[in-house]
Amino acid sequence: MTNSLENRSEILQDRFALKTASYLSLSATALPYDISERLRAARVRAVSARKIEVLQTAKSVVNNNGGTAALNWGRDERLSWWGRIGSVLPLVALVVGLLSINSIQNDNRAQEVAEVDSALLTDELPPAAFADPGFLQFLKSSTQVQ
Missing domain, CATH: 1.10.287 (Helix Hairpins)
Incomplete structure (x- = not known):
């Protein structure tokens, strides 16, 4: 084109x-x-009276030194300790948050499995009865009769 x-x-x-x-x-x-x-x-x-448009170019937004963009906050010196901590702190918070979410989900899954296991073990029927296809037919027919 x-x-x-x-x-x-x-x-x-x-x-x-x-x-x-x-x-x-x-x-x-x-x-x-x-x-x-x-x-x-x-x-x-x-x-x-026609308005004449003037073409303006945008100023450089990122000071690109050596092909990298960094947060300089208007200074040419390297980041201070507080600047480094402020740059790393969001990443640390993200990792801690993801690890805590993973831990909570694992605990919830384990609790759900424990509830199912306790319900199966405290029931009057043995767990092998639930695996029997004839027993499932018996349950379906007994619920339809009632």
Whole structure:
């Protein structure tokens, strides 16, 4: 692509403006003199009042020394101890949070398994009965009868 999308839209706008101006100029010859003079004066005012855009470039946001970006806080010296602690502290908090979430989830899983095991062991039926396909049919038929 030789033209960007912005350039294409500008080209299309310019073409539309030229076509419109040519149609207006052709029909302006049939107008009376006083109306054509008012139109000419209005065109001159519109062109003079047109806002001219000034292209501005953005300033550099990151001071890129040696291909790395660092938090300098406006200083050229290295980070102080407090700056280093402040940079590492969020990472430490993240690791501690992830480890605590993992520990809590493991405890919850172990508690759920213990509840299921205790329910199976305290039940009147032996655990092997639940693995028997005939027993499952018996349970389904007994729940339908009731």
